Amino acid sequence: MIDLFQAAVDFTTLPLRPEAFTIPALSVGGSEWGPFALRWYSLAYIVGIAAAWLLLTRMIRRPGAPLDQKRLDDFITWATLGVIGGGRLGYVIFYNPEKYMADPMEIIRLWDGGMSFHGGCFGVIAACFLHGWAARYNGLRLLDYVATVTPIGLGLGRVANFINGELWGRPTGTDWGVIFPGAGPEPRHPSQLYEAVLEGGVLFIILTALFWLTPARLRPGLLAAVFGIGYGLSRYIVENYREPDRQLGFLSTGLTMGQTLSLPLILAAVVLLLVALLRKPVPA
Numbered sequence: 001m002i003d004l005f006q007a008a009v010d011f012t013t014l015p016l017r018p019e020a021f022t023i024p025a026l027s028v029g030g031s032e033w034g035p036f037a038l039r040w041y042s043l044a045y046i047v048g049i050a051a052a053w054l055l056l057t058r059m060i061r062r063p064g065a066p067l068d069q070k071r072l073d074d075f076i077t078w079a080t081l082g083v084i085g086g087g088r089l090g091y092v093i094f095y096n097p098e099k100y101m102a103d104p105m106e107i108i109r110l111w112d113g114g115m116s117f118h119g120g121c122f123g124v125i126a127a128c129f130l131h132g133w134a135a136r137y138n139g140l141r142l143l144d145y146v147a148t149v150t151p152i153g154l155g156l157g158r159v160a161n162f163i164n165g166e167l168w169g170r171p172t173g174t175d176w177g178v179i180f181p182g183a184g185p186e187p188r189h190p191s192q193l194y195e196a197v198l199e200g201g202v203l204f205i206i207l208t209a210l211f212w213l214t215p216a217r218l219r220p221g222l223l224a225a226v227f228g229i230g231y232g233l234s235r236y237i238v239e240n241y242r243e244p245d246r247q248l249g250f251l252s253t254g255l256t257m258g259q260t261l262s263l264p265l266i267l268a269a270v271v272l273l274l275v276a277l278l279r280k281p282v283p284a
Contacts, residue, residue: 008187011180016163044160048153049080055149059211064218064284066141071131078131079146082123083153090119094257096247117154117235118261124150140220141282147227148207154231155200162192169194169241183243191242198234206230218284221276228269232262 019037053076059065060072067075091114128146132139161167168180169189177187207223207230210216216223236259244256251260 008175009178011165011178016165018164039160040163041157041160044153044156045083048156049076049083051152052079052146052149055152056145059145059148059217062217064282066132066138066145067135071135071137074135075127075131075142078127079124082125082127083120084115084123086123086126087115087117087120090116090122094119094261095245099247116261117231118265121265138220140224141217144217144221144223145211147224148211149204150227151200151204151207155196155204158192158196158200162190162196167192168243170243188243189241191238194238194241195234198238199231203227203230203234215281215284218281219276219279220282221272221279225269225273225276228265229273232266232269235259235262236266 018039018041020040020043022037053072056072057069060067060069094116096114124146125143128143129139132142165180165182168178168183169191171177171184171186171188175187178190179185179187207227210223210226216226239256239258239262242256242258244250248257250256253260
């Protein structure tokens with residue numbers, strides 16, 4: 001087993017590649033189709049959404065759930081559009097506006113990469129409230145349930161970032177770390193894995209415990225607030241070890257874009273937490 005904390009690891013020596021599997025090219029009617037590759041990053045989205053739906057199906061069986069199975073099944077489509085659409089637009093607006101203003105058609109080329117969590121977060125929030133309004137139930141309470149399962153997709157996505165050898169960390173300044181191709185010869189922090197642990201594993205455990213072991217689910221906004229605070233703090237901390245986006249670097253404030261976007265998220269989540277604690281819980 002490789003110990004990342006004993007010596008530098010050359011990423012190219014790891015048995016990793018961006019494609020989970022590849023379907024060979026097919027010849028149909030004289031035309032060749034393919035080959036088709038399913039990348040780990042795409043698979044992370046698919047598995048994350050599927051796992052979230054399965055867990056939400058169990059969660060809404062508890063007394064006091066804001067919606068039934070039929071509404072949940074309908075919502076998953078809304079959530080998927082919110083994640084992908086919001087994530088893409090967030091990246092375009094916050095991380096690379098000049099590139100996409102020069103060629104707007106590049107925006108729809110999702111397979112070339114470029115997604116923003118903060119944009120995807122806004123997209124899911126919008127999906128929760130819009131679907132709640134359309135189907136006549138409390139969208140904030142749905143957001144609590146969705147927030148509880150969101151860390152699954154976050155953790156898988158960060159692991160996929162590591163497998164892709166992208167979004168690497170800053171140089172460790174020591175002999176240990178990972179030497180990523182295209183990032184120079186210095187060993188770097190595997191910041192993708194730091195985020196996977198904090199944003200994925202730790203946050204999922206906290207929210208799951210609150211949902212199943214306490215009446216937190218009956219206080220509208222409480223679980224969503226805990227998620228916002230937990231994610232915002234995790235992202236802000238790990239950004240200190242992650243290399244800033246090349247096209248942006250550090251902002252004039254000395255912060256990265258990820259840190260800058262996380263601050264209002266934390267602030268809004270703290271306000272929501274206080275409101276949720278002051279409100280009377282809904283009946284189970």
